[in-house]
Amino acid sequence: MLLGYAFMYNPIWFVVALWRRKTKVGMKPAYMQIVGMIGLTQNIRRTTGWALRMMFGRITRVTEPPRGPIPVHTVAGEPAPHGHVFVTVQSQSKTRIRLPVAG
Secondary structure, three states: OHHHHHHHOOHHHHHHHHHHOOOOOOOHHHHHHHHHHHHHHHHHHHHHHHHHHHHHOOOOOOOOOOOOOOOOEOOOOOEOOOOOEEEEEEOOOOOEEEEEEOO
16 A cells, blocks of 8 residues: 555655646646645555554464453443344345354
8 A cells, every 4th residue: 555655645746746737727636746745654664663563573462352441331321241142134035144253
């Protein structure tokens, strides 16, 4: 994705946009090239650390999904059940399938 952005927002296209038209409206593509190049540098800066952590970081496995910091309650005011919840889905072939949903 970053390569696609780098293809669109680069100094070569900026020079081409400057070379084409010299009117106020004709300069908008050149201005957008500047905005895009600034955004691309910010995106590369922020994505690089994440990509390195994904490549070389330790994998920690957990046995259950993390609980949120905000307590969830039912309408009656009781704590929400976080056990297994089953949802019945009717498919187009009129057969019913029970799917487990994390709760």
